Amino acid sequence: DIQMTQSPSSLSAFVGDRVTITCRASQNIRSSLNWYQQKPGKAPKLLISDAFSLQSGVPSRFSGSGSGTDFTLTITSLQLEDFATFYCQQSYTAPPTFGQGTKLEIK
Amino acid sequence: EVQLVESGGGLVQPGGSQRLSCSASGFDFSKNSMNWVRQAPGKGLEWISYISSGGSTIYYADSVKGRFTISRDNAKNSLFLQMSSLRAEDTAVYYCASLFSSEETAVYWGQGSLVTVSS
Numbered sequence: 001d002i003q004m005t006q007s008p009s010s011l012s013a014f015v016g017d018r019v020t021i022t023c024r025a026s027q028n029i030r031s032s033l034n035w036y037q038q039k040p041g042k043a044p045k046l047l048i049s050d051a052f053s054l055q056s057g058v059p060s061r062f063s064g065s066g067s068g069t070d071f072t073l074t075i076t077s078l079q080l081e082d083f084a085t086f087y088c089q090q091s092y093t094a095p096p097t098f099g100q101g102t103k104l105e106i107k
Numbered sequence: 108e109v110q111l112v113e114s115g116g117g118l119v120q121p122g123g124s125q126r127l128s129c130s131a132s133g134f135d136f137s138k139n140s141m142n143w144v145r146q147a148p149g150k151g152l153e154w155i156s157y158i159s160s161g162g163s164t165i166y167y168a169d170s171v172k173g174r175f176t177i178s179r180d181n182a183k184n185s186l187f188l189q190m191s192s193l194r195a196e197d198t199a200v201y202y203c204a205s206l207f208s209s210e211e212t213a214v215y216w217g218q219g220s221l222v223t224v225s226s
Contacts, residue, residue, distance in 0.1 A: 034206070034214060036152075043216040044152065049208050087152055089206060091214075094157050095166040096142060096206040101151040 002026050002090050006099025012107040013078055021073045021102045023088035028068050032092035035064055035073045038101075039084045048073065049091070080106075109133035109215050111203050116220030123193050123224075129186040129203030129217055137161075137181040139212045143188045145199035146219075153199075154206075156188065171197075193224045 003026035013019050023033065031051040036044035046055050048064040051071055061076045075082055083106050088099040115127040127143070143156045156177040157166040165177055176189040186203050200219040208214050 034208075038152075043202060043218055046214045046216075049214060085151075089152075091207045094140065094159070094164070094207075095168075096154055096157065098144075098152045098154060 001095055002029060002092065002097050004088055004090055004097050004099040006088055006102055008102060009100060010103045010105065012105045014107050015078055015080060017078045018074065018076045019078060019104065020075075021086055021088075021104075023066075023071045023073070023099050025069045025071075025090055025092075029090045029092035031067045032090060033064070033066070033071050034089045034091055035062075036087045036089065037082075037084045038087065044087060047086075075104075078104075109213075111205075111215055111217035113201060113203055113217045113220035116201065116222045118223045118225060119193055120226050121194060121224055124189070124191040125193065125222055127188040127190070127201055127203075127220055127222070129188075131184040131186070131203075131215075134213070134215065135211070136184040139205040139215075140207055141177075141179060141186045142204050142206050143175075143177060143186075144202045144204050144206075145197075146202070147196070147199040150199075158186070190222070193222075195224050198222060198224045 005024045033051045035048040038044040052064045063074050085103045110132045112130045119125045140159045155168045155171050158177045174192045178187045202219045203217045205215045
């Protein structure tokens with residue numbers, strides 16, 4: 001199975017900050033990477049598919065980049081509603097696998 | 108509107124069995140591979156089982172292999188997870204999800220169903 005390593009595991013930032021979360025795959029997954037945001041008590045919400053395709057309705061302050069084994073999720077100008085836990089997931093091959101998650105907290 | 112609705116969760120004793128169901132609507136269920144993903148309290152997402160669109164390919168995480176069985180009924184747009192020999196560490200919210208997108212498929216998640224294993 002493909003292993004996904006996400007970092008950092010937690011992150012504190014101010015409203016208005018720019019933050020970056022990274023995800024590394026144990027093998028080449030081309031651009032087959034999803035990013036999710038999850039808030040307490042809710043199902044994960046798909047933010048970005050195929051490494052950089054922003055889903056409809058997701059604010060443009062979210063962006064994804066990368067290919068191969070290294071990927072990043074960037075949030076510019078953090079808003080209060082952005083504080084949550086973020087996960088990456090490879091969609092290159094079954095079985096799908098997730099990163100360990102990054103909890104983004106308010107500083 | 109796309110919907111995945113899980114049911115069948117609840118309280119079960121250690122060593123017991125439980126069957127989860129996931130009812131799909133609003134998309135072509137038969138074209139999507141499907142998965143069960145769980146999340147223990149305060150923990151991250153853990154993929155536990157995959158079934159291909161036609162049901163011929165199945166995978167399990169090591170943590171549930173030999174105890175859980177995934178199946179689907181495309182005629183009824185339904186996904187199932189039969190869980191047996193349940194342990195306290197199986198306590199989690201269980202989500203059904205389509206996790207691969209293509210020209211014909213997309214990523215969808217259900218709202219989750221809580222399974223609590225406790226005496």
